[in-house]
Amino acid sequence: MGFGTDKKLNILLISSGTPTDHSPKMALDMVKSLELGGHQVDLLLKYPVNDGPVNVLSVYSESDLYKLRIYNSINNRISRFKGIFEPEKIKPVAKYHFIDRNEDTPPVKSSLILKKIHVKYDLVLVFFWQGMLTSRSILDIYNKLKVPIFLISADMFPMTGGCSYFWDCRNFENSCGTCPAIGSEFENDITKKIFSYKKDVFNNINCVFLGNSWMINHAIKSKLFKNVDTIFPVINENIFKPQNKQVLKQQFKLKDKIVLFAGAVNVNEERKGFKYLVESLQLLSEKVSASVRKDIVLVIAGDSSIDLQAYFSFETLKTGQLSYDILALYYAMADIYLSPTIQDAGPMMVNQALMCGTPVVAFNIGTACDLVNDDTGYLAKYKDASDFCHGILRLLELKNEEKKTLSEKCCETSLNKSSYKAFENKILEVYVNLLDKQINH
Incomplete structure (x- = not known):
């Protein structure tokens, strides 16, 4: 109602993956798509890149990377040493790509991320958050900006209690627990706690889960999200095109x-x-x-x-x-x-x-x-x-x-x-529909 689809947005796109190859590279195409539509986009990454778009922010600088490598090396040795004395610790089943962590303690402190946000944005897009964000990070970003957050799903993690691929398990439809990804026989295991934390966050922020219809069908059953909508990977049609x-x-x-x-x-x-x-x-x-x-x-x-x-x-x-x-x-x-x-x-x-x-x-x-x-x-x-x-x-x-x-x-x-235009149109459509929904309520 009254916003139209010609609105130009100021957008923050957050991605934990380094956009140089494989799926994280899609973040660069998202930026190009939205910029071609006349929108202003800042890309916030965990680590700096040398050949990215103009408006690239990074949580860590080049000088931070050396310190991080030393810290991670020491931390890994400590973890291996602890493992000798903790043989009973459950090891995740590899095929589920389970992420074992405390949602309230993000891999990158929220304070470091918030320090990089100096602009008032209309919208935040989150893509590839593992290794950088948790739902707590998303809550902290929302509390600072108070604008819609779109979760563009690269895997199933946003709708589960910790796994990136749920296979035949449908426990996420009932708040997780008794998790096959960690070999758990307990209903109130860590996955139920993670799921419950996510539910509290997503119910209290203005967010939209975005994915293909197959993903949306499962996201709806998880009951974690108030708003869901379809979107597809953005592909550079200037590179990927028919030829002889x-x-x-x-x-x-x-x-x-x-x-x-x-x-x-x-x-x-x-x-x-x-x-x-x-x-x-x-x-x-x-x-x-x-x-x-x-x-x-x-x-x-x-x-x-x-x-x-x-x-x-x-x-x-x-x-x-x-x-x-x-x-x-x-x-x-x-x-x-x-x-x-x-x-x-x-x-x-x-x-x-x-x-x-x-x-x-x-x-x-x-x-x-x-x-x-x-x-x-x-x-x-x-x-x-x-x-x-x-x-x-x-x-x-x-x-x-x-x-x-x-x-x-x-x-x-x-x-x-x-296409670039299809992606930009969809982001704008979801944004406008969300604002209309707020007004009507």
Whole structure:
């Protein structure tokens, strides 16, 4: 009511991750997106960066880093020494990525963060808070600024009592406790205390939880947040864009090949779904003709010490670590992007591939639930390698004209959800709706 969507905001974006690679790099695209919309944005990080945007603040200076390394080294030795005499201490189960800490004692003191905030902002965006913030930090920031705080979720941690990935556990729907992530059999364990603390904070500040619809569905069930809304990873459409596949294949010496592309492989990280990738491609090898099998190349990005060829009957190619510019070329060159991840808030690679006009086969979790369908690829049943294989086959069997139409739809879908303009519009829409809601109440 009366605010309109042309309001220019003064925004503080807080991120604990160093935005040089992987998911934390998205913070830079958030800044660019909002600045292109005419908004003023300050990016507050834990550590300084040398090549970031102009308006970068950091809690620690370069001179602080040396002291921190010494402190952390000593602290780690003390922790290991204590561990000798505390054999009964519960060790978190690795796959849950449990963060064992006191929510009332943030990794970085709130006073250090508040010292860096000298401007009156209209809005605070929080992205990647682990290692820097807790809900106590967010409460302290809110008490100083008294403006809406948007929690842009990179994983499930905001809605749980400590885990970043909850797998089949749904205890967070009942305030956590009896936590499988720490092997707890007690209802009133540390996870229930963490959850209760978060609930007290989020019920007493003006905040919004933002994520894809899959995340939102779970966030609602946690009952931690009064306000939730959908948002998607912001992708730089000037880098991730469709290009001539045949020219790229020739450039990468893959002329006339059918290129299946996948992200970095970590055999030991269950949530990345390597097991299902292997199973589905073994099935694919049995179903396609010998000539097609000969033409297929599986390209996997990122560093990997394992012998991939030992797992697959298709020719495999490891790219090593890729810059965003080169990664975008691989997406654009690929005929299909494979996302076998089985536990993730994203992954944003789905959005990147689609932006390049490349169809995606993914399991029905995370951002794929909103973006992947018969018009953009294939959404396979959860953990069903046979259905994942069926999706690959379906796309391989399309005629050239159908592939062209599919590619156009992929790009259109991702631009509508993940472009710079789409991200800026969504932030402004949620902000205006929140203010209208306050007025009406």
